[in-house]
Amino acid sequence: MKAEVISIGDELLFGQVVNTNASFICEKLTDLNIPVKKVSTVGDHRDYIINAFNVAIRNSDVIVVTGGLGPTHDDITRNCVAEFFNSKLIMNETVLSDIKERFARFNRPLSKVNEEQALVPDVADVVRNLNGTAPGYWIEKDNKVFIVMPGVPREMKEMMTGEVSDKLKELAAKQNLFYKRANILTTGIAESTLFEKLGDITELVDSGTLAFLPNYSGVRLRIGYSGEDELLVQSKISEIEQRIRSKVGRYIYGREDDTLGKVVGRLLSERGLTISVAESCTGGNISNEITNYSGSSIYFERGIVAYSNASKVEILNVNEDTLQNFGAVSKETVEEMAQGIRGISGSDYGLAITGIMGPTGATNEKPVGTVFIACSDAKTVVSKKYNFGDDRIINKQRATFAALELVRRILLGINVES
Numbered sequence: 001m002k003a004e005v006i007s008i009g010d011e012l013l014f015g016q017v018v019n020t021n022a023s024f025i026c027e028k029l030t031d032l033n034i035p036v037k038k039v040s041t042v043g044d045h046r047d048y049i050i051n052a053f054n055v056a057i058r059n060s061d062v063i064v065v066t067g068g069l070g071p072t073h074d075d076i077t078r079n080c081v082a083e084f085f086n087s088k089l090i091m092n093e094t095v096l097s098d099i100k101e102r103f104a105r106f107n108r109p110l111s112k113v114n115e116e117q118a119l120v121p122d123v124a125d126v127v128r129n130l131n132g133t134a135p136g137y138w139i140e141k142d143n144k145v146f147i148v149m150p151g152v153p154r155e156m157k158e159m160m161t162g163e164v165s166d167k168l169k170e171l172a173a174k175q176n177l178f179y180k181r182a183n184i185l186t187t188g189i190a191e192s193t194l195f196e197k198l199g200d201i202t203e204l205v206d207s208g209t210l211a212f213l214p215n216y217s218g219v220r221l222r223i224g225y226s227g228e229d230e231l232l233v234q235s236k237i238s239e240i241e242q243r244i245r246s247k248v249g250r251y252i253y254g255r256e257d258d259t260l261g262k263v264v265g266r267l268l269s270e271r272g273l274t275i276s277v278a279e280s281c282t283g284g285n286i287s288n289e290i291t292n293y294s295g296s297s298i299y300f301e302r303g304i305v306a307y308s309n310a311s312k313v314e315i316l317n318v319n320e321d322t323l324q325n326f327g328a329v330s331k332e333t334v335e336e337m338a339q340g341i342r343g344i345s346g347s348d349y350g351l352a353i354t355g356i357m358g359p360t361g362a363t364n365e366k367p368v369g370t371v372f373i374a375c376s377d378a379k380t381v382v383s384k385k386y387n388f389g390d391d392r393i394i395n396k397q398r399a400t401f402a403a404l405e406l407v408r409r410i411l412l413g414i415n416v417e418s
Helices: 020-031 046-059 077-084 093-105 112-118 153-173 191-198 201-205 230-251 260-271 285-290 309-314 320-326 331-345 392-412
Strands: 003-008 036-042 062-066 089-091 119-121 125-127 136-141 144-149 178-186 209-215 218-227 252-255 275-279 300-305 349-355 370-376 381-387
Touching (some): 020 036, 020 062, 020 153, 036 046, 062 153, 093 112, 201 230, 218 230, 260 392, 309 320, 331 349, 381 392
Parallel strands (some): 275 349
Antiparallel strands (some): 178 218
């Protein structure tokens, strides 16, 4: 069973809206053992839409369409669907009732154009929209499944994870093929180095697949395996993961939807430890990552943005001579910042960061992207120097993840230099 995803809307082609719908749908289809073979985007034009439908119906078993179901003149998907299936538009009383109820709940007048959203192709089963007015369609014809949903992400996601997924699960269960995947999250190692350390990929994955997906926090390794025995497929996934961990385990911080902020918080909580953060160049981004999770007040004592030299002296007790002799961006300064934040907060760990995010402020000795990070406890202070790129915003992200990774390694007793 093969799937294709079609996104409709001029705003996607103009670059005004990022097409997050397609990636969400692809992920859900993959989870249902329905591989996606093609993703396409077309504008709000009848000829292009009909052509996309024709191509998809020839090549795929499941076609998922989003967009163009709104009440305005440029929303033509409904009419194109009706034309494509040689279908009539009929008033669906259930949809009309949903629309009326929604407008009454928000105390808004119901217009004729909104009522017309209850017109649906007579070949379609309606997928109710609990978060909006435009219904979705489920059409089965000639052993093909044609699904149409609104382009509003909140509305589409509710349909996709609810009624649509339930129906697709029934279809997927009929095919005697299972596909499983797992995501391993690494950081602190370049993609090329990771590839070298893993060795022969063909031998490693044993008829499975392995994708390298880099981002600013690190490299996500996506394992995939398919077969006719579901238990065997899951066992193979576990085997491959263990092989990967045996080779690069120290760089793995989590799985699936884990984040470094969540992982560090969990480690601190499990050990009954607290941390405080002194940030200069990241402007509060590290504190934000740590406190994104409920319960973070248990282990996060405080965060301070000490951007100026004066604030480093007045708040964190950094020695003025240190700033004068070594500069704000230095090993000596960041270590005093880490000790200072721990001292004034009373937390078990003090984490500090200072650097040159760019594009200005660099010197020959300290180019843009130079960052120093330190973490102190009651006995020692550990610091590292990093050299990132020349993009300010990316540098802030990379520096944030590097700081969290330093803490993770210290908590787990992993060599911070490797």
